[in-house]
Amino acid sequence: MFKNLRYRFALFMQGRYGTDQLSRFMSIVVLILIAANWIAGNFLAFPGSLQFIKISGIVYAVLLFLIYFRTFSRNIPARYAENQKYLSIKSKIGSFFGGKGRSASQHIEYHIYKCPQCNQKIRIPRGKGRIMVRCPKCGTEFMKQS
Secondary structure: OOOHHHHHHHHHHHHOOOOOOHHHHHHHHHHHHHHHHHHHHHOOOOOHHHHHHHHHHHHHHHHHHHHHHHHHHHHHHHHHHHHHHHHHHHHHHHHHHHHHHHHHHHHHHHHEEEEOOOOOOOEEEEOOOEEEEOOOOOOOOEEEOO
16 A cells, blocks of 8 residues: 555656755754744743744745745756755855864864965975975965975
C-alpha cells in the first residue's frame, strides 16, 4: 500500500521544483513564528500581544503558502532564480559577519601580503626568512619578510 502511495507521489512530483535552501529557510521561519505565537498567546501578557499573534499568524500562513507554491511549481527556472538570489544574499550576509574568522586563523600560520602591482592577496608561510614572492596573477616579483 505504501509502495503504491510513494509511487503515485513520485509521479505527481515529476516536473515540479521540489524543495531547496530557500524553502528550508522559510520553513524554519514558520516554525519560529509558530513557537513565538504560542508563547505569546499562552505565557506572555504584554501590550500588543494580540496584534502580534494576529500578524504572526498571517505571516506564517503566507510563508506556508509560498513554501507549498514553490515546492509544487512547474516553473523551474523562476524558482531556481529565486533560490540563487536567496543564496547570494545569504552569502553576502555570511561574509559580512563570518568572513573574518578564516582570515584571522590564517594569520597564525601565514603572512598575507598584497601584490604592489595588482593588489592580489598572496599567502606566504611564516618563518621562511626574507623571500622573493612572485604574484600568481600578474607575475610581479617583490621581496618580503616571512
